[in-house]
Amino acid sequence: MHRIVTVLETLGLLACALLLGQSFQAVGLQAGWAGVLCCGVALPIGYYCADLLSGLIHWVCDSFGDSHTPLWGPMLVAPFRRHHHAPGDITRISLSENLGSSAIAGAAVLWLWAPQALSAPGGVEMLFRFTGLWCIAFAVLSNRFHRWAHLPLARRARWMQQLQHWRILLRPQEHALHHRKPHRGNYCILSGWANPLCNRVPWARVEAGLARVGIRTNFD
Numbered sequence: 425m426h427r428i429v430t431v432l433e434t435l436g437l438l439a440c441a442l443l444l445g446q447s448f449q450a451v452g453l454q455a456g457w458a459g460v461l462c463c464g465v466a467l468p469i470g471y472y473c474a475d476l477l478s479g480l481i482h483w484v485c486d487s488f489g490d491s492h493t494p495l496w497g498p499m500l501v502a503p504f505r506r507h508h509h510a511p512g513d514i515t516r517i518s519l520s521e522n523l524g525s526s527a528i529a530g531a532a533v534l535w536l537w538a539p540q541a542l543s544a545p546g547g548v549e550m551l552f553r554f555t556g557l558w559c560i561a562f563a564v565l566s567n568r569f570h571r572w573a574h575l576p577l578a579r580r581a582r583w584m585q586q587l588q589h590w591r592i593l594l595r596p597q598e599h600a601l602h603h604r605k606p607h608r609g610n611y612c613i614l615s616g617w618a619n620p621l622c623n624r625v626p627w628a629r630v631e632a633g634l635a636r637v638g639i640r641t642n643f644d
């Protein structure tokens with residue numbers, strides 16, 4: 425069973441990389457310098473959006489359902505909950521286990537959206553699509569950046585430490601705040617750029633509102 429999951433996760437990673445490559449090309453990279461410039465402008469916006477998305481997904485997985493919830497229970501809820509109890513485990517898992525679930529989800533979104541099948545856009549439309557593609561690419565990578573925030577200092581490459589110091593990658597000190605009980609803040613796991621916004625959301629009130637329509641929290 426474990427081997428089948430590993431094969432699926434590896435296929436998900438390959439499919440996601442292939443679809444992203446095709447999509448970037450189709451959306452505008454073949455349009456020359458204008459496309460490359462637009463792609464570059466979209467990068468930091470997509471990076472921020474992916475960090476915010478990682479925080480929202482993390483909040484959902486920490487707060488609702490359990491490991492038996494259909495589909496996303498074993499893929500996302502269980503790993504996030506286990507991670508609170510054994511944070512160091514993330515530094516010992518394989519690349520496919522670290523990113524496989526996100527890659528499968530990313531490949532599904534790209535397949536449904538199919539930006540590579542649409543005609544080449546221009547202007548704001550191109551910027552919007554590049555932002556979406558960067559957002560998907562970095563959201564898929566978010567658990568890798570999260571892993572780097574947990575690596576012991578001796579195992580962290582110098583470039584990684586430097587990028588964490590510059591706050592381009594998630595800083596270990598900032599993420600450590602999420603690992604304090606009750607694990608109710610600093611949900612973003614890519615760069616931490618969206619944590620100030622995410623931490624301003626009144627999660628308890630949102631959860632109380634959802635409970636009124638029958639969606640109840642389940643912390644463990």
Ligand SMILES: [Zn+2]
Pocket residue numbers: 482486504508602607
């Ligand atoms: Zn958490």
Ligand SMILES: [Zn+2]
Pocket residue numbers: 507511570574599603
């Ligand atoms: Zn963590």
